[in-house]
Amino acid sequence: MSLFAILKSSGTQSGRLTDRSFDQCLKCTACSSQCPVAAVRPDYPGPKQCGPDGERLRLKSPDFLDEALKYCTGCKRCEVACPSNVRISDIIAAARTTYGDQKFKVREFMLSHTDLMGTLTRGSAPLVNKMTGLKPVKLLLDKGLGVDQRRQFPPYAKTSFRKQFETVAGSQQQYARQISYFHGCSVNYNMPELGMDLVRVLNAMNIGVRLLKKEKCCGVPLVANGFPDKARKNGTLNIASFEQAMTEGSEGILSTSSSCALMLKDEYPHVLGLDNSKVQSNISFITRFLAHEFEAGNKPKMKPVNLKVAYHSPCHLIKAGGVLHTLNVLWEIPGLELQQLNSNCCGIAGTYGFKKENYETAQAIGSPLFKQIEESGADYVVTDCETCKMQVEMSTSKKVLHPLELLRMALVD
CATH class of the missing domain: 3.40.50 (Rossmann fold)
Incomplete structure (x- = not known):
């Protein structure tokens, strides 16, 4: 069961608890000592207070929700530091979605639905890039949506990676070894050249590249912005695609995004409650795969x-x-x-x-x-x-x- 489902099923009136994993917290504050937000924001209580400590209070009443939870970045450095393996960052993210303001927010939708936003730029990437760089547009996004005008947007590519891959797809069949590539939103819409670099490198190692029949955003931005149901829907589709790829002869599924790889392999089960057990061991970040290949002499x-x-x-x-x-x-x-x-x-x-x-x-x-x-x-x-x-x-x-x-x-x- 996902953390989001746990919080929803626990209820605040009955006091019933489905999961008390946060009770593993030793109150050692190792997490707070490694929190980058706490280091620069004195008004942020820290991961221990917002995570395990806060959850005990929130399960009694949602009135105990601290708005400071919104300052958590989800970097997971608190979880790396925790000696008890408490999923502090995930507890905070789930609480923010479950107990926080449930109103639909245009900004959060725009920032998190990366597949949709990328698709909308098809055929108009140069214009979109120019528009998002204009000061009046930046000011409008700042005042109207709360997207800071000082932030630079990543440019969209004129041609998507999936379209560029068509030029080399036929040549991939010559290789005996085949790997499936989860390119993700960023490569497909913003950095297709990185995907083509993956093809060149793996081909130089006598490995062919396949694209998944279907793939959707891994879910990281959706979870961070309060859309866990959409993330779960995407994850269900992705897992089905991974399973299909493995049955069709792929050695595994590679990602070139460190955040995508973490979500797909390690976090689908406990964050979204998705069963990826049939393919979990086959999912890898690219450098892990390459390091093992290099060590084996390839x-x-x-x-x-x-x-x-x-x-x-x-x-x-x-x-x-x-x-x-x-x-x-x-x-x-x-x-x-x-x-x-x-x-x-x-x-x-x-x-x-x-x-x-x-x-x-x-x-x-x-x-x-x-x-x-x-x-x-x-x-x-x-x-x-x-x-x-x-x-x-x-x-x-x-x-x-x-x-x-x-x-x-x-x-x-």
């Missing part, structure tokens, strides 16, 4: 890439335990000088940093990271997360690359 031929890069570890990849896999992959690139940045949250947290009331918090959280990047002397910043890329490129002078982009640059043609 590496593409690479030439030196004489660059200095600074690596930023995304919060959700830290939660998934995947940072070492990315580092292992980057260390294999000849000529690359790699600096690992301090483990600081960038602050954007998906759609969080787009909201007017969160913008200053997001920038304050990311400030130590931005300073370190500017002082690094690196040619590029490297990260696995598309929204971290947005935040760093907006807040520093550096261009950000995905690990796959560096691998593609190193390929011997």
Whole structure:
């Protein structure tokens, strides 16, 4: 059962509890010491108070809901720090949706329904990109919807990834090994070149790429913005697509987004109550897959890439335990000088940093990271997360690359 269902079924009149997992909390405050929001917002009570402590009160009465819950970024650093494996961030997200304001919000809908928004830009991406960059439009979004006018929107691609993939789809059948790719909204509508880099890298390793027959947004922005039912519907479709792909000969399902991979593999069961057990072990973030392939001796031929890069570890990849896999992959690139940045949250947290009331918090959280990047002397910043890329490129002078982009640059043609 998902956390959202647990809270709904618990009720506030009967006092009946379906799940008391929050009672595992030792009250050690390790979570609060690692919370990036608590570090910059004195008015935020912290994850322990908003999560396990607050849930005990909310189960007695929804009147105990603290509006400060909206300041949680969902970065999950509290869960990484927790010695008792309490899902603090998920408790906060579920409480915010279940007990909070249930009114329909246009801003939250727009920011979270990424498939729909991407589809609406079809054939008009250049115009949309120009419009969202105009000061009057930014001001209108700020005053009318609460999307901060200082935030830069990621540009939409003129041609979607799925459309671009058609140019190489036929050649993928020549490879004995086949992998299915969950490209996600960002690659399909904003960064199709990253998806094409995946194809080039895997083809250089004698692996063919297939697209899923159908896929929908993984659900991360939907959960964060109060649409768990829509996220559950998307997840049901995605799991069915994964199961179909496995029966049709795919070795597994890969994602190039650290947040998508975490949701698809680890969080569907306990956040949305979805059973992905038939395919869970087959879902992987790209660098985990590549690290294992490299270790087994399947590496593409690479030439030196004489660059200095600074690596930023995304919060959700830290939660998934995947940072070492990315580092292992980057260390294999000849000529690359790699600096690992301090483990600081960038602050954007998906759609969080787009909201007017969160913008200053997001920038304050990311400030130590931005300073370190500017002082690094690196040619590029490297990260696995598309929204971290947005935040760093907006807040520093550096261009950000995905690990796959560096691998593609190193390929011997």
